[in-house]
Amino acid sequence: MRPPGSARGPRPTSVARVPGIDYDVLDTLLGYALRRAQIAAFDAFYRATAGHGITPPRFTALVIVGANPGLSQTVLGRVLGIARSGAMLLTDWLVRRKLAERRPHPEDRRSWGLFLTLRGESLLADLKRTVRAHDGQLGGTLTETQRRTLLRLLRQLAE
């Protein structure tokens, strides 16, 4: 049984193929291959951040706030592709964990500037290391060249 408030994070979905099943057209679709690959990536991410309650959007938020101190919640939401209300909930979570803080924006009294706390900086540094390590292992069977090719093609795909 899971204590409701504990840092647990989501459970990774299985990526294993079921033997004896015909996957038909799915095997020719980029979209489906992307989904499977992303499940594997999520699995690696989950292992890297186990126990911290960190999810991909939360990690992204930490990185973005860390690299762009003082940005507003609205901008954070746009970066993450979520609504303002969602960006606020996400920020609430970071603030509650004392990883980030809202400071009054010097030039706009409607908005906050977001900053990492020392604790946030430190956690982010740790996370960057482990996430990068697990992301590297992700292409376990991929050579460094293949990895770079994949990265380039993915980026090109997303325009």
Added chain:
Amino acid sequence: MRPPGSARGPRPTSVARVPGIDYDVLDTLLGYALRRAQIAAFDAFYRATAGHGITPPRFTALVIVGANPGLSQTVLGRVLGIARSGAMLLTDWLVRRKLAERRPHPEDRRSWGLFLTLRGESLLADLKRTVRAHDGQLGGTLTETQRRTLLRLLRQLAE
């Protein structure tokens, strides 16, 4: 206002990069590139299936049932990587839309065999065409060779 039961499907998340933002380490992570690419792929899928209320898992379910008639809900769940209860809800949706039906399994009175209806077969044929077309356009700027390379690398990544 959305009529609750209408076929509407989820809204695609934006994939656009926000100018003036430093994405820091994210740009070196396969996991992040995968996420962005998948958003683009989902967008293409959404356009392909607009108005049918079809989501990726539903499409996958249609394809799998179509190519493996008579399979059970439990197996369908395993293929999709979801719990049995979820597979049941998904099946309920297909049955309600008269796209699939449950027939008593000849050898196991606990389970159902899943089959597409004629309507399901026909919709699936349509969907395969449009989804494949949009999936092809997905790599708009990708050459056919690049597309095949990407597919191969993605498959290798997911083992």
Added chain:
DNA sequence: CTTGATTGTTGTATAGCATTACAATCCGCC
């Protein structure tokens, strides 16, 4: 025939969003 596993089902809970509405504030224009 009994014991343990499996299947579908139901009920309950949760996370993660969206949508809408609102007050405070900003900005451009008269």
Added chain:
DNA sequence: GGCGGATTGTAATGCTATACAACAATCAAG
């Protein structure tokens, strides 16, 4: 300088897609 429209954060509400646990019916193995 003041007014109207846009923008910001926030709150309230709701939905969707999942999970998990518990249950009866059924199967399978000894």
